[in-house]
Amino acid sequence: MSMFKGVLGALVAAAVALPGLTTAATAADYKDEYKVSTVLGSPFPWGIAAEEWVKLVDERTDGRISMKVYPGTQLVQGDQTKEFTAMRQGIIDMAVGSTINWSPQVKELNLFSLPFLMPDYAALDALTQGPVGEDIFAAIEKQGVVPLAWAENGFREVTNSQKPITSPDDMAGLKMRVVGSPLFNDTFTALGANPTQMSWADAKPALTTGAVDGQENPLIIYKLAKMDTIGQDHITLWHYMADPLIFAINKRVWESFSPEDQEIVRQAAVDAGKIGIKAARAGLTEDDQSLIEEIRSLGTEVTELTPEQRQAFVDATRGVYDDWAQKIGPELVKKAEESIANR
Template structure:
């Protein structure tokens, strides 16, 4: 065999290997930016970091993701995250349904006051037809949804006194996220809601510019909010804050089918890690986080069914008004899923 023939055979073999290998596509980026609001050790940040780690491991470094917490990719304006993601200004995100609700009104479902009484109810929504429908809506809006994670049930805290009845909120200045539904809910309860980003919330609580706030207890403990006067906690499970792993369609369509599956499964696995972190110490068989909070000298109020019902009644008009905005069919589907959990 001549040298020319040997060289030709070698070149052909090399080409075959190149075509067969899952090599990085020419238009893959050196780094994919992932937006979140809070970093690890918050469960939100844990989920995002786990996603990036798993993708890097499973693609042998062909896809590199870097997490940018603090909503820094949108200059701290967390409610603008989805718009940036949809336009491709952000590659990926682990985003809050609350923060994405200005662009997709259906995401307000999880913020309907007192819709979900427990984790089983939340799982019935994210793991059932409601979750499937919401993913369809996200996809229709230019983002590929991959999996769910969790920021947790949002509980109420303040620096003044225990909150056991709606009257206890009367006149309190309460920091809320930038969502009209949260404004309506706290107004109905007699409070004075003040919208501000998370970046602005802690300084405002420290100075007493606002009296209280609502957030998952993992946020409360990791941010050491007991040290800034938030001495009263009420576990009322009034709304939950599921998170969605999303990829801009502009990025998603550049991935090979094999890499799409890797990125999606990594998100599912990371979501499970994040959910476990969000619920740790907050379940019926594990109350360690509640006990930790009480150990700081904080008063923790766990509402009775009758007490919780008073809050349900006080916010019913808000629930009904927002049902019309979100979509009665979707809300009915959610109520049925919870009833059958």
């Protein structure tokens, strides 16, 4: 009997000493499929980033970790603002999610929605790739979700069916669809518009019927959703806020992975995020305006604000900015402003 115990102990010790064996044992407990939630699927940059993540993880784990994208936030019945909570609770395993949609649960994410904080891509990069990004990831992790990497939905521009918008006065009385965030409601109210909060699934029908006059979204969404066909004839490029995306995973799922697989999943997210960002910025950079020109060719009137015109919008929303800076956290907002100034 003592000899049997000795042999058994040696076998257990050998198994513990061999990483390959422990990884295999852990992998045997992995789910057959991990659900990845997104609002938009391919060919939107959002979906491109999510699908690339799934592909890279599958390739780099030889299929041990199998993920599937569920676009349209179908895992939460289309309610974008419930996605983060569902991931925290384990209803959703993973997500590539919007900072806007997750901001009701993580107040620090409202930083990116502060009106006219970020004037350009360099400013956006200064936040996501610097100490501000690190602070925001720490805030997310405190909520029971593990953030892994950044992607991008893009700068949000304003469109409408009524007239060109060149000043806050032009916003007066316009019925505007906005996402379900109090900060968006406050911003558009300050500009004199009548904001109506609704999901993206409800937005297109409302625009089609004229129930709302306009909306705000990145230009790539305008193009791919063919918004020129539903009366959105006027676009103003005002870069009033940007919507970074975050690759994240439920904490319990994350801790179920071996350290080796955690690194694979994280690096795959970083690599997929770079591809998603490139797709989100295509045709919208200083040296490539092809997307803007393509939209103009559809007959859409595209207005580019002068610095003086843009400043009028900045001034009109300054009260909202200051109020929300207190809610988000003055120290984080100050750090963001300094990061942008030093970009």
